[in-house]
Amino acid sequence: xSEQQAAPAGGPKVKKFMFVNRKAxxxxxxxxxSLEVVLITATFDQDVSLVFIDDGVYELVKGQQTKGxxxxxxxxxxxxxxxxxxxxxxxxxxxLTQRGLxxxxxxxxxxxxxxxxMGQLMAQQDVILSF
Amino acid sequence: MKFGLLxxxxxxxxxxxxxxxxxxxxxxAKGHEIQRVFFYHDGVNNATRLTEPPQDDRHxxxxxxxxxxxxxxxxVVCVAAALRRGIKDEVLAPGFRISGLGQLVDSGIKAxxxxxxxx
Numbered sequence: 572x573s574e575q576q577a578a579p580a581g582g583p584k585v586k587k588f589m590f591v592n593r594k595a596x597x598x599x600x601x602x603x604x605s606l607e608v609v610l611i612t613a614t615f616d617q618d619v620s621l622v623f624i625d626d627g628v629y630e631l632v633k634g635q636q637t638k639g640x641x642x643x644x645x646x647x648x649x650x651x652x653x654x655x656x657x658x659x660x661x662x663x664x665x666x667l668t669q670r671g672l673x674x675x676x677x678x679x680x681x682x683x684x685x686x687x688x689m690g691q692l693m694a695q696q697d698v699i700l701s702f
Numbered sequence: 703m704k705f706g707l708l709x710x711x712x713x714x715x716x717x718x719x720x721x722x723x724x725x726x727x728x729x730x731a732k733g734h735e736i737q738r739v740f741f742y743h744d745g746v747n748n749a750t751r752l753t754e755p756p757q758d759d760r761h762x763x764x765x766x767x768x769x770x771x772x773x774x775x776x777x778v779v780c781v782a783a784a785l786r787r788g789i790k791d792e793v794l795a796p797g798f799r800i801s802g803l804g805q806l807v808d809s810g811i812k813a814x815x816x817x818x819x820x821x
Contacts, residue, residue, distance in 0.1 A: 584811055604743055604783060611803040615811070698810040700708070701818060 586697035587618045592627035593701060596646065597637065602630050603645055605702035610648075613655035620659035620696075621652075622689065623681070628666045631677040649679050663689055705729055706809030707739040710820040712747035713762035714755070719748050722819035723765055730773055737813045738776040739766075740806045741798075743820075746784040749777070751795035763795045770797025778805045 590609050596602045612619050623631055630646070637644040652658070660681040667673065667683065674683055684692070693699060707726065711718035726736050741748055753763050769775045777798045779789060784800055791800060810816045 586811055588807075588810060600743065607782060608742075608803055608806065612807045612810075615804070615807045617807070617811070698816050700810075700816075701820070702710075 585616065585618055587620070587695060588612050589620050589622060589693065589696040589699045591622045591624060591693075591699060591701040592630055593625045594630075595626040596630045596635065597640060597642055601702040602627070605700075606645065606648055608700065608702075609652070609657060610655060613652075613657050619657050620661065620692075621657065622661045622663070622693075624663040624666050624689070626666075626670075628662055628670060628672060628677075631660075631662070631679060631681065632672065633676055633678045646678060652679070661689065661692065704735045704737050704812070704814045706737045706806075706813030706816040708806060708809075708816065708818045708820075709739060709741050709745040709748060710743040710818065712744040713753065715744075716821050718819040718821060719745070719762055719766075720760075723762070723769070725817070725819070726769060726775060736773070736775050738778055738805065738809045740809055741777070741779045742783050742803075742806065744787070746779050746787055746789045749779045749784070749789055749795055749798040749800075750793045752793055767795050767797040780806070 590605055592602060592605055594601045609619060609621060631649060635644050635646045660679060662681045662683050664683050664685050674681065707722050709719055709722045713719050722739065726739065729736060748763060748766060751763065755761055766777055770777050779798055779800045780803055781800050794800065
């Protein structure tokens with residue numbers, strides 16, 4: 572029962588990992604456990620990017636107050652991502668617009684992409700994990 | 703081809719675990735390699751030996767254990783997700799082992815395809 576932290580032996584093999592976040596931060600555990608995978612993947616020196624789409628855009632919204640639901644507000648962790656060299660964060664334009672949000676409402680710098688650009692980016696990945 | 707699998711839902715409520723199992727059986731029959739099956743989120747509930755489904759239903763957990771015994775399929779349960787949900791070594795069904803999320807990343811690196819079975 573050990574947490575494997577180091578890159579596996581046998582030479583460096585860098586793959587493009589994309590994490591697609593589709594769910595609201597609370598209500599289900601997917602967003603939180605997705606973030607846990609992201610942080611571990613970063614320690615493997617892989618090419619990591621994150622996508623926020625549908626209700627997943629709510630994960631990045633500023634000023635989350637979770638006291639009323641008794642669940643830890645884990646959104647500050649997104650600000651720690653660049654400390655792990657995870658700097659590629661992409662947000663779906665339509666998902667923002669549909670929810671009345673703009674880039675200014677988000678707590679980290681992101682690149683906002685339309686669906687076509689997002690699709691092109693996804694096509695370039697080796698591994699896509701969707702949460 | 704070398705496949706890695708991620709199972710992210712528990713047994714019975716969702717079909718994810720059934721579909722993953724059927725995929726593994728079909729892939730092995732075609733001569734492919736299953737590099738690992740990683741259980742995350744509620745998927746860790748596939749690893750408890752305490753389930754007792756009705757006699758006329760499939761036994762999801764035992765089916766996985768049989769795959770491990772017959773084909774040496776590596777069944778790995780995420781430690782953090784497991785501890786949250788009360789899955790520990792003492793309730794682990796045969797063939798499963800508890801390890802870190804690094805095992806999922808390792809699958810992504812080593813397998814030709816990493817396939818998610820979720821909701």
